[in-house]
Amino acid sequence: AQSVAQPEDQVNVAEGNPLTVKCTYSVSGNPYLFWYVQYPNRGLQFLLKYITGDNLVKGSYGFEAEFNKSQTSFHLKKPSALVSDSALYFCAVRDSGAGRRALTFGSGTRLQVQP
Amino acid sequence: DAGVIQSPRHEVTEMGQEVTLRCKPISGHDYLFWYRQTMMRGLELLIYFNNNVPIDDSGMPEDRFSAKMPNASFSTLKIQPSEPRDSAVYFCASTGGTTEAFFGQGTRLTVV
Numbered sequence: 001a002q003s004v005a006q007p008e009d010q011v012n013v014a015e016g017n018p019l020t021v022k023c024t025y026s027v028s029g030n031p032y033l034f035w036y037v038q039y040p041n042r043g044l045q046f047l048l049k050y051i052t053g054d055n056l057v058k059g060s061y062g063f064e065a066e067f068n069k070s071q072t073s074f075h076l077k078k079p080s081a082l083v084s085d086s087a088l089y090f091c092a093v094r095d096s097g098a099g100r101r102a103l104t105f106g107s108g109t110r111l112q113v114q115p
Numbered sequence: 116d117a118g119v120i121q122s123p124r125h126e127v128t129e130m131g132q133e134v135t136l137r138c139k140p141i142s143g144h145d146y147l148f149w150y151r152q153t154m155m156r157g158l159e160l161l162i163y164f165n166n167n168v169p170i171d172d173s174g175m176p177e178d179r180f181s182a183k184m185p186n187a188s189f190s191t192l193k194i195q196p197s198e199p200r201d202s203a204v205y206f207c208a209s210t211g212g213t214t215e216a217f218f219g220q221g222t223r224l225t226v227v
Binding site (some may be wrong): 032034037043044045051090094103106107108 | 119133146148150157158160163165170172206208210214215216217219220221223
């Protein structure tokens with residue numbers, strides 16, 4: 001079985017400050033990890049992924065995430081938050097094996113960036 | 116490509132009626148997923164297909180739900196009869212050679 005935990009329902013940060021949205025995962029094999037963002041009344045938009053290689057991955061809109069195998073974490077980060085980053089963020093995982101292809105999502109973290 | 120296309124965007128129906136949600140995946144993608152999003156349960160996988168064949172339908176809530184994929188460019192999710200607790204946003208997603216899934220805009224279903 002695979003699972004994702006996003007321990008914070010909401011993260012508040014001031015514009016210009018760095019932000020971190022936390023994610024931990026559980027998967028039987030090697031993980032493929034993803035971050036998606038959802039704006040109101042929209043679908044999920046892909047931000048970035050970790051498949052293999054460098055533990056620090058960079059994605060869209062200045063976001064990055066660091067894969068930490070020992071801590072089974074994949075936290076989303078951005079050096080300087082924008083008000084327009086305010087949205088719902090989802091972490092997702094799937095096993096890298098050829099079997100199950102569906103992503104399992106966390107419960108989501110609402111990011112609120114204050115001007 | 117226009118991305119994953121879902122229709123309708125909004126659906127309001129009365130309890131007991133049949134509801135059909137539609138999805139057109141991205142051309143060339145061989146996996147299609149149906150997810151449901153609610154406040155209480157978050158994003159749940161309902162069913163997914165590979166090359167038009169259902170692979171895992173263990174997330175389908177009950178027999179009132181059914182999904183089909185008659186060809187590579189079209190899938191439906193049907194609820195018959197619908198109940199108020201089915202009210203949710205239903206997402207379709209597809210993926211091909213890349214590992215990330217691409218999502219449609221969703222169908223907001225309200226059953227009254």
